[in-house]
Amino acid sequence: xxxxxxxxxxxxxxxxxxxxxxxxxxxxxxxxxxxxxxxxxxxxxxxxxxxxxxxxxxxxxxxxxxxxxxxxxxxxxxxxxxxxxxxxxxxxxxxxxxxxxxxxxxxxxxxxxxxxxxxxxxxxxxxxxxxxxxxxxxxxxxxx
Amino acid sequence: xxxxxxxxxxxxxxxxxxxxxxxxxxxxxxxxxxxxxxxxxxxxxxxxxxxxxxxxxxxxxxxxxxxxxxxxxxxxxxxxxxxxxxxxxxxxxxxxxxxxxxxxxxxxxxxxxxxxxxxxxxxxxxxxxxxxxxxxxxxxxxxxxxxxxxxxxxxxxxxxxxxxxxxxxxxxxxxxxxxxxxxxxxxxxxxxxxxxxxxxxxxxxxxxxxxxxxxxxxxxxxxxxxxxxxxxxxxxxxxxxxxxxxxxxxxxxxxxxxxxxxxxxxxxxxxxxxxxxxxxxxxxxxxxxxxxxxxxxxxxxxxxxxxxxxxxxxxxxxxxxxxxxxxxxxxxxxxxxxxxxxxxxxxxxxxxxxxxxxxxxxxxxxxxxxxxxxxxxxxxxxxxxxxxxxxxxxxxxxxxxxxxxxxxxxxxxxxxxxxxxxxxxxxxxxxxxxxxxxxxxxxxxxxxxxxxxxxxxxxxxxxxxxxxxxxxxxxx
Numbered sequence: 314x315x316x317x318x319x320x321x322x323x324x325x326x327x328x329x330x331x332x333x334x335x336x337x338x339x340x341x342x343x344x345x346x347x348x349x350x351x352x353x354x355x356x357x358x359x360x361x362x363x364x365x366x367x368x369x370x371x372x373x374x375x376x377x378x379x380x381x382x383x384x385x386x387x388x389x390x391x392x393x394x395x396x397x398x399x400x401x402x403x404x405x406x407x408x409x410x411x412x413x414x415x416x417x418x419x420x421x422x423x424x425x426x427x428x429x430x431x432x433x434x435x436x437x438x439x440x441x442x443x444x445x446x447x448x449x450x451x452x453x454x455x456x457x
Numbered sequence: 458x459x460x461x462x463x464x465x466x467x468x469x470x471x472x473x474x475x476x477x478x479x480x481x482x483x484x485x486x487x488x489x490x491x492x493x494x495x496x497x498x499x500x501x502x503x504x505x506x507x508x509x510x511x512x513x514x515x516x517x518x519x520x521x522x523x524x525x526x527x528x529x530x531x532x533x534x535x536x537x538x539x540x541x542x543x544x545x546x547x548x549x550x551x552x553x554x555x556x557x558x559x560x561x562x563x564x565x566x567x568x569x570x571x572x573x574x575x576x577x578x579x580x581x582x583x584x585x586x587x588x589x590x591x592x593x594x595x596x597x598x599x600x601x602x603x604x605x606x607x608x609x610x611x612x613x614x615x616x617x618x619x620x621x622x623x624x625x626x627x628x629x630x631x632x633x634x635x636x637x638x639x640x641x642x643x644x645x646x647x648x649x650x651x652x653x654x655x656x657x658x659x660x661x662x663x664x665x666x667x668x669x670x671x672x673x674x675x676x677x678x679x680x681x682x683x684x685x686x687x688x689x690x691x692x693x694x695x696x697x698x699x700x701x702x703x704x705x706x707x708x709x710x711x712x713x714x715x716x717x718x719x720x721x722x723x724x725x726x727x728x729x730x731x732x733x734x735x736x737x738x739x740x741x742x743x744x745x746x747x748x749x750x751x752x753x754x755x756x757x758x759x760x761x762x763x764x765x766x767x768x769x770x771x772x773x774x775x776x777x778x779x780x781x782x783x784x785x786x787x788x789x790x791x792x793x794x795x796x797x798x799x800x801x802x803x804x805x806x807x808x809x810x811x812x813x814x815x816x817x818x819x820x821x822x823x824x825x826x827x828x829x830x831x832x833x834x835x836x837x838x839x840x841x842x843x844x845x846x847x848x849x850x851x852x853x854x855x856x857x858x859x860x861x862x863x864x865x866x867x868x869x870x871x872x873x874x875x876x877x878x879x880x881x882x883x884x885x886x887x888x889x890x891x892x893x894x895x896x897x898x899x900x901x902x903x904x905x906x907x908x909x910x911x912x913x914x915x916x917x918x919x920x921x922x923x924x925x926x927x928x929x930x931x932x933x
Contacts, residue, residue, distance in 0.1 A: 359493060362496055363497055404555060
């Protein structure tokens, strides 16, 4: 699986500036830890033989890509894309222990499916805010 | 520790192979599932959309199993399932869905998915689900294959629904995958070579050569060279080196037909070859060959041993798995099935329109004793198709010998016919000489006057026909 590194952080920030400023409605309270180390430990055991960091890199790239696409979709209220991207992100984030990102993605998916469009910009903003600390945390992970 | 033990248990029972197509648009999920399956013996192909999956299958890369994420962009998983169902693609599909989509999973199962995985799931769950689906698919394919073979009574070209033949097929299925030597006995014409080919076809050697050698048909002084080959100049007339059957069959199966007719001196060399796996071409250096031996005879091997014509030690080397083919007279119900199959094949071969037998002809086929077994039956059908026209084989097309023997003493149990079953009426009986003359004349007419051709099809010498015609001419 090729590992791609890009400048997504900058693009995420740019998309945030252009599309989500002044969105008005606040997102529901999202509490709890950013990620769960135990989930990653289980993943490391189950994928013995494949370097965990390699898979984490793949996930980080996917997290950035999907977050960027969600920010873009939120600016045009493309609900179908929001539903699809959030649904995919919800699963992959949960697999890598990124439980806060998974939770936000799940709420996004629900809001999209229930056509609660007013919640979408704030939830996407929550995801954008959560993405970077999640990436930092994942990069710092060391599994013995 | 327990997890490691569970993992070992899963791995030890995984099928030996299986090509898996993973349809997953999330790169990270695909990486994780690939890692879960990484140390299992599967070939894994990952595609990220339904369209790619369709293309892969339509290009002939048919997997043994598909792992399908339902939440795909573009053509979603449900669309793909419907498409596979429309195309009647018989590949087990396991869908991957999230925990909240129970109704979606149910719908997918209705569309033909064999199982589902609810996210998130771990390595053991994935491996066990894949293993179960592959195993179930393998067993279903096996059952279908057995059912087909039972329905048609066919097995590698052999036909037989009788318990005796079904037992033979079952033994071949069991012994085929081993390297055990097989010793086939049966009367002439019972299909010993076909049986040997079936053993080879059921073995892992099926892609390698099957080399038949008739030990009775080759002169004794040439037999050693036929089996082991020879080097140039090894004997008078050996102008070039030649590989023998042992070399040609390396990696495959060597079928030694009429083994009891093999020269005793050569039997000793064959025994050494079987024991050591090495042989020596005439005038050459020893060589090694990996061969599965299948031998056959129409004689009683133990009688041949007692008479000193067949080595006992060679017999026991070859007689690991015995297969005794029943004569056709002991499986009357099969005679008609075989006749129908040969009629169909021969009609195509001879560009004729024969489709079936009428009731009386069927009765004759079922009750005749077939002393020459399947070979005789085949000759009779070929003769009928060559000499007659129409769509239905009638009793008057059958060879005289079949009809005449029915008229023999009904109490004679050695007769080729059971009179009661045939229901032959006395008024139907014609003198043998008349039937024979009619038949020969029809044969000559069908062969456009060619005595030689007609004689060949009738299985007699042309001089016999000339003599008979001459006699008829003098009778008027």
